[in-house]
Amino acid sequence: MNVLVIAPHPDDETLCCGGSIMKFLEAGGKVKVVIVTDGRYGASIKELKGTEELVRIRKEESLRAFKKLGVTQFLFLDFEDTRVKDNKEKIKHSLSKIIDEFKPNFVFSPIPTDKHIDHSNIGEVISELFPRLIFT
Secondary structure: OEEEEEEOOOOHHHHHHHHHHHHHHHOOOEEEEEEEEOOOOOOOOOOOOOOHHHHHHHHHHHHHHHHHHOOOEEEEEEEOOOOOHHHHHHHHHHHHHHHHHHOOOEEEOOOOOOOOHHHHHHHHHHHHHOOOOOOO
């Protein structure tokens, strides 16, 4: 069983479905995590927001979380945080290729009605890639 987790930002995969990731891996499934943006604006410390240092920190945090969860297949697409809408077609193309290669049985993604603009845009992309998808 192949499970694809699409996270708009570093940490979304762990906060939203870390337990599910572990369960699928424990059951012998293959889990691939794709982090779409670089997370450069996700900090409460003003001096770090928008910096390459924050990008590096958030990537390192993800790698530590992957190790704890048991995730060995992951990909950072590195689109700029808060710019998903501007890069929607490029993101859709990248995710389409990943889906074609990985052939997931399950996909975890934000929903199109999420209140965060990056999350909702990723949800819209997934809806376009899977037009008969039902979000639960």
